[in-house]
Amino acid sequence: MTNKNPHEGNRMDPNDWTAFRAEMHQVLDACVDHLENARNHPWRPVPDGFDAAISLDTPTRGDASSLLTDTIMPASTGNTHPAFFGWVHGTGQAMGLASEMVAAAMNSNCGGRDHGGIRIEKECIRWLTDLAGLGENASGILTTGTSQATIYALSAAKVARFGADVRKTGVQNLPTVRVYIAKGAHSCIKQAMEILGFGGDAVCQITLKDGAMDTDALQTQLTQDAAAGIVPLAIVGTAGSVNTGTYDDLNTLSRIAQEHSTWLHVDAAFGFWIRIAAPRLSILASGIEHANSIALDGHKWLGVQYDCGACLLRDHDLHRATFSDRAEYLTAQSAGIGAGDWWPTDYGTELSRGMRALKLWTTLKTHDRDTISAAITDNCDQAALMGELVEASPHLTLAHPVISNLCVFTPNAGDASDIAAALQLSGDAVFSTTTVDGKNCLRAAIVNHRTTSQTIHDVIAAVEAQVIAAR
Numbered sequence: 510m511t512n513k514n515p516h517e518g519n520r521m522d523p524n525d526w527t528a529f530r531a532e533m534h535q536v537l538d539a540c541v542d543h544l545e546n547a548r549n550h551p552w553r554p555v556p557d558g559f560d561a562a563i564s565l566d567t568p569t570r571g572d573a574s575s576l577l578t579d580t581i582m583p584a585s586t587g588n589t590h591p592a593f594f595g596w597v598h599g600t601g602q603a604m605g606l607a608s609e610m611v612a613a614a615m616n617s618n619c620g621g622r623d624h625g626g627i628r629i630e631k632e633c634i635r636w637l638t639d640l641a642g643l644g645e646n647a648s649g650i651l652t653t654g655t656s657q658a659t660i661y662a663l664s665a666a667k668v669a670r671f672g673a674d675v676r677k678t679g680v681q682n683l684p685t686v687r688v689y690i691a692k693g694a695h696s697c698i699k700q701a702m703e704i705l706g707f708g709g710d711a712v713c714q715i716t717l718k719d720g721a722m723d724t725d726a727l728q729t730q731l732t733q734d735a736a737a738g739i740v741p742l743a744i745v746g747t748a749g750s751v752n753t754g755t756y757d758d759l760n761t762l763s764r765i766a767q768e769h770s771t772w773l774h775v776d777a778a779f780g781f782w783i784r785i786a787a788p789r790l791s792i793l794a795s796g797i798e799h800a801n802s803i804a805l806d807g808h809k810w811l812g813v814q815y816d817c818g819a820c821l822l823r824d825h826d827l828h829r830a831t832f833s834d835r836a837e838y839l840t841a842q843s844a845g846i847g848a849g850d851w852w853p854t855d856y857g858t859e860l861s862r863g864m865r866a867l868k869l870w871t872t873l874k875t876h877d878r879d880t881i882s883a884a885i886t887d888n889c890d891q892a893a894l895m896g897e898l899v900e901a902s903p904h905l906t907l908a909h910p911v912i913s914n915l916c917v918f919t920p921n922a923g924d925a926s927d928i929a930a931a932l933q934l935s936g937d938a939v940f941s942t943t944t945v946d947g948k949n950c951l952r953a954a955i956v957n958h959r960t961t962s963q964t965i966h967d968v969i970a971a972v973e974a975q976v977i978a979a980r
């Protein structure tokens with residue numbers, strides 16, 4: 510019997526595959542052009558007329574590819590450009606084009622079952638836990654980013670402290686808990702505590718010493734809190750702080766965590782990758798191998814396309830006990846696609862999920878360790894160079910010594926926010942701003958594999974010109 514209706518089963522595929530193929534080749538060419546010329550295209554404001562052009566009230570019936578390439582692609586964040594240093598935005602990998610395209614063609618659901626995407630993610634986790642040094646029993650899962658990974662990690666800390674029953678009984682009968690972070694550590698930790706039900710007030714900020722958590726102050730606080738019956742849920746060390754790129758002393762934090770029988774979580778969102786840099790730099794993250802959990806991003810310093818983060822845990826069984834709860838319709842089979850012994854859904858809150866792992870895998874497969882190491886080391890050298898130029902400039906003042914890949918400084922005239930905006934609008938550079946020691950600073954987080962020393966010289970000259978104009 511033939512189909513009664515020729516459209517049935519064909520309503521949403523292209524009518525003409527030959528034409529579609531030609532169209533896709535054009536899109537691919539436009540994407541490669543975009544990347545090949547990325548060095549010439551700084552961030553630009555979204556043009557007038559953009560919102561009307563993308564209105565969904567006027568379907569294009571099929572061909573949207575010229576809109577994609579000509580209208581939408583230019584309206585990007587600009588983080589593909591070598592003078593983009595704002596926030597901590599990864600630059601992206603050229604081969605990411607291939608993995609994103611292949612992932613779209615496969616359209617795998619990577620919540621579980623037995624197929625290639627699951628094996629790829631498992632292999633990425635093995636590689637990451639090896640680099641972290643978490644040992645044979647380690648576990649992990651890819652996440653949207655460090656924010657989600659932090660929720661996962663502190664959930665595991667909760668189960669480690671109170672037992673898996675806490676998943677059933679909730680937090681209402683628990684004693685008061687606290688997590689300890691360095692002052693100014695990332696807001697995702699507070700957010701995780703809010704979501705876990707402990708509340709943001711359970712975050713205790715420890716004062717800084719030389720930009721990192723003052724471990725003596727931490728000891729004092731833990732002892733005081735213990736006397737008051739407060740339970741330490743976790744110490745959160747930062748490997749690469751948001752404001753200054755500082756690393757907490759993870760060896761000491763690990764010792765303190767053991768003394769107080771608590772969990773050590775490390776926020777290594779971008780700083781994780783220093784572990785692969787030149788030894789004089791990788792030593793900054795020394796001690797991360799003692800962590801109970803680590804949150805990190807692929808999409809920042811490694812430049813994997815957004816979004817891609819990971820939560821790594823030292824204890825596989827605990828990780829699984831924190832999340833696993835298969836409903837009957839998810840029972841694994843012994844054979845077929847419903848088989849497989851490692852299902853990501855047992856290690857996090859997502860069921861349906863995309864093939865986040867493929868772009869990470871492609872990045873790690875196509876660059877050897879030395880290349881990644883050199884790119885990370887270059888960025889630290891560039892931040893150091895920026896620091897030297899700032900110190901040598903009569904128009905700028907360094908706000909904090911350069912530790913890794915961050916440089917923060919103040920203009921000697923004008924306002925940092927105004928100068929940042931002017932530099933963005935002129936296309937010279939993208940800095941973000943932050944407050945260090947009460948002063949509004951320009952902040953460069955260099956995680957950009959296209960940046961060169963010349964970029965740094967050009968950018969600082971552009972900043973100086975703005976400061977002079979503001980006098």
Ligand SMILES: *Cc1c(COP(=O)(O)O)cnc(C)c1O
Nearest residue numbers: 597654655656695751776778806
């Ligand atoms: C970016 C960042 C985060 C948040 O990570 P997302 O991937 O944006 O969720 C947390 N901590 C630090 C230190 C960061 O730089």
